[in-house]
Amino acid sequence: MTTIKEIARIAEVSSSTVSRVLRKDVSFSIQEETRRKIIEVARTLNYRTKQNRKLVGAEQSMDSRIGLVIWCSEQFEFSDPFYMTIRQGIERECAKRGISIHRIFRWIEDESPALDFTGLNGVIVIGKVDSDMLPQPSYSEVPIVYIDHQGSDSYDSVQFNIASAAKQALAHLLQLGYRRIGYIGGTSYVRKQDGIHYIEDERQTAYTLMMRERGWFHEDSVFVGSWGAEEGYRLMKQAIQQGNLPEAFFIASDPMAIGALRALDESGIKVPEQVGIVSIDDIDLAQYVTPPLTTVKVYTEEMGVTAVKLLIDRLLGRVLPFEVTVPTALIIRHSCGGSMQKEVVAPIS
DSSP: OOOHHHHHHHHTSOHHHHHHHHTTOTTOOOOHHHHHHHHHHHHHTTOOOHHHHTTTTOGGGOOOEEEEEESSOHHHHHHSTHHHHHHHHHHHHHHHHTOEEEEEEEOBTTBOOOOOOTTOSEEEEESSBOGGGSOTTHHHHSOEEEESSOOOTTSEEEEEOHHHHHHHHHHHHHHTTOOSEEEEEEOEEEEETTEEEEEOOHHHHHHHHHHHHTTOOOGGGEEEEOSSHHHHHHHHHHHHHHSSOOSEEEESSHHHHHHHHHHHHHTTOOTTTTOEEEEEEOOGGGGTSSSOOEEEEEOHHHHHHHHHHHHHHHHTTOOSOOEEEEOEEEEEOSTTSOSSOEEEEOOOO
């Protein structure tokens, strides 16, 4: 059985240094090269912590209890199914493997939940919650997997390439000959210890970059608010009232696109004859609206399933943190002029 002393000897550092690195002690300052060397040596020697050694060979009936940290309220989750389907993927895989979701922590509006990981074997964080929000003992005691955010280099994460998905959506509009393309989206934010930090969403950044490169970017074609169908409706109404409506819109999420479709319909503007629409998500409802949405599919349930698999792998002894990027696929329907449903998988970049 590999010991910390053996790892220290091969890595040419002290035993205490190895111990603090493998416990993910965030108060310990060490060069990144040395940290990676220690982790690689531990991985090569198949080192397992005491907690993980108890779990070896027990993958089929782990009897583990995990916690979910979800960055939004249930109300928000139901209004925009992105995070709901991630959670459903987690629940499905946990049920399959006999793992109990013992505790769920949620933010209710801006009120932070009391995070207590005592008695949990692992934690999955859904959404943009910074690692400084988590109980500090968790760094050494509880494996953590992030979904849709990279909380720290020390943790596993499962994400999709947002910028790549946005570029795929825009490229489709450009290939169809659209030039005056507008944008409707929401503002992203990360929950940190000192409060909410608002940031420009990566979809908006990708849109701005691609349109500027072609000399077709117009500030008055960008409409940004919060998220959800109601905001999509409001922002499209704003665009219509402003006049000089773009030929097409890239909309950041399916719920926002569905709200935008209603606003266009109420104004007698036909889709795709007068305005083309492409969005991101491919929620179940996207194929049933009129017209059916062309959208970039995000495999949200698979992101949840993958997170559970990564957590189990950690519990069984893996030391090196993994970052998994799930591919996306363009689903061509009718909202921007497509005549049939077709799936085009985006390359990971």
